[in-house]
Amino acid sequence: MERYDLALIGFGGVNRGLAELIVQRGDDLAHEMGFALRVVAITDLRAGSLVDNNGIDLVPLLATEPHAMSFAGLTGGSADPRNEWVIRHVPSDIVAEATYTNPIDGEPAVSHVRWALESGKHVCTTNKGPVALAGQELKALAAEHGVSFEFEGSVVSGTPILRTAQRLFGGLQIEGVQGILNGTSNYILGRLADGLDLQAATAEAQERGYAEADPTADLEGHDVQLKVMILASEVLGAELSREDVSCEGISALTSTEVQDAASKGLHWKLVGSAKRRADGTVDARVAPQALPAHHPLAGIPGAMNAVAFDTDILGTVTVSGPGAGRLETAYALLSDIIAIHERHHASGSGAPAHRVLQEALRD
Ligand SMILES: NC(=O)C1=CN([C@@H]2O[C@H](COP(=O)(O)OP(=O)(O)OC[C@H]3O[C@@H](n4cnc5c(N)ncnc54)[C@H](O)[C@@H]3O)[C@@H](O)[C@H]2O)C=CC1
Numbered sequence: 001m002e003r004y005d006l007a008l009i010g011f012g013g014v015n016r017g018l019a020e021l022i023v024q025r026g027d028d029l030a031h032e033m034g035f036a037l038r039v040v041a042i043t044d045l046r047a048g049s050l051v052d053n054n055g056i057d058l059v060p061l062l063a064t065e066p067h068a069m070s071f072a073g074l075t076g077g078s079a080d081p082r083n084e085w086v087i088r089h090v091p092s093d094i095v096a097e098a099t100y101t102n103p104i105d106g107e108p109a110v111s112h113v114r115w116a117l118e119s120g121k122h123v124c125t126t127n128k129g130p131v132a133l134a135g136q137e138l139k140a141l142a143a144e145h146g147v148s149f150e151f152e153g154s155v156v157s158g159t160p161i162l163r164t165a166q167r168l169f170g171g172l173q174i175e176g177v178q179g180i181l182n183g184t185s186n187y188i189l190g191r192l193a194d195g196l197d198l199q200a201a202t203a204e205a206q207e208r209g210y211a212e213a214d215p216t217a218d219l220e221g222h223d224v225q226l227k228v229m230i231l232a233s234e235v236l237g238a239e240l241s242r243e244d245v246s247c248e249g250i251s252a253l254t255s256t257e258v259q260d261a262a263s264k265g266l267h268w269k270l271v272g273s274a275k276r277r278a279d280g281t282v283d284a285r286v287a288p289q290a291l292p293a294h295h296p297l298a299g300i301p302g303a304m305n306a307v308a309f310d311t312d313i314l315g316t317v318t319v320s321g322p323g324a325g326r327l328e329t330a331y332a333l334l335s336d337i338i339a340i341h342e343r344h345h346a347s348g349s350g351a352p353a354h355r356v357l358q359e360a361l362r363d
């Protein structure tokens with residue numbers, strides 16, 4: 001049976017979630033999809049690095065509280081994350097990048113992805129930074145090295161928005177997209193409507209694993225700005241910079257305003273949109289809007305997200321599902337791994353070249 005060896009970069013909520021899915025669903029996946037998964041390396045800024053070329057036993061790691069996780073002292077472990085060495089030199093097939101999203105320049109995740117692709121390794125990531133801010137360069141690098149760069153979880157977590165648009169909308173012209181693209185802010189707006197203040201509602205979203213390491217990006221719209229850039233590129237073929245996407249977040253909204261609006265049948269939502277203008281350029285923005293109850297985005301609750309695609313033949317097609325959450329987002333990485341498996345099987349190229357070489361040397 002085919003096997004993919006994984007290196008996990010960042011071991012917070014999402015990559016721990018992927019490890020959980022591998023432990024819980026590994027046998028089913030092997031049976032259903034015909035491939036096995038094994039984690040051979042993990043790095044994390046706080047925990048350090050852990051390498052075992054024969055496969056790391058994930059069960060004791062998952063039994064350890066995240067804040068108490070330290071790889072120093074374990075066999076193959078070190079207090080130093082050693083990201084570059086692990087990515088470039090530990091034999092693995094797929095690098096799963098899930099460190100924090102840096103909305104300014106995407107680093108250090110852009111470098112993590114670049115090192116992996118240059119080393120002939122496939123990459124899956126939920127990190128919006130590399131996709132929004134260096135997507136073109138990284139896609140070209142992946143093509144040059146004959147490997148995949150997959151990022152379904154960078155928009156709307158495990159809900160397959162990007163693959164739906166790419167695989168199921170053939171023959172349609174998409175003129176624009178608008179959506180609720182941030183689980184944290186949507187959850188917070190719901191809790192403001194319940195009477196909580198911003199600070200308490202944000203703390204709840206953090207507790208539930210929805211928020212960014214620095215929730216400013218959720219509150220001020222920067223996270224949605226990156227997602228609008230990704231959607232504009234993937235769906236409309238428009239390469240936008242952050243400056244092209246006007247951005248206003250929800251931090252100025254109070255519980256009283258949200259409740260007053262609700263009493264008039266209006267629902268405050270943080271909406272991200274990208275629409276093609278008549279001259280072919282794209283108008284892109286992020287702003288809170290008080291939507292009437294009949295609007296397709298008005299009833300999206302909690303950490304759910306939704307994207308409404310404006311199409312020429314079908315009119316508006318709306319897809320909704322979880323927009324944040326550890327396991328939901330880990331599923332996006334799993335769906336990326338399945339896509340990598342399918343693509344490289346369809347092309348007949350199988351495992352990446354470096355792995356074929358290693359196996360030839362072993363035989
Ligand atoms: N949690 C969610 O619902 C979603 C998260 N994402 C994205 O997925 C990524 C991971 O999210 P979470 O796991 O929730 O975040 P997290 O904050 O729980 O975990 C990130 C981990 O990366 C580690 N880290 C930070 N910098 C590092 C570095 N330079 N080298 C090695 N490790 C480093 C941190 O120590 C932490 O353990 C983020 O980019 C986030 O924006 C995307 C969709 C949904």
Ligand SMILES: N[C@@H](CC=O)C(=O)O
Pocket residue numbers: 154156157181182183184185210211212218223323324325
């Ligand atoms: N913090 C983000 C996580 C997913 O991208 C959100 O709440 O949507």
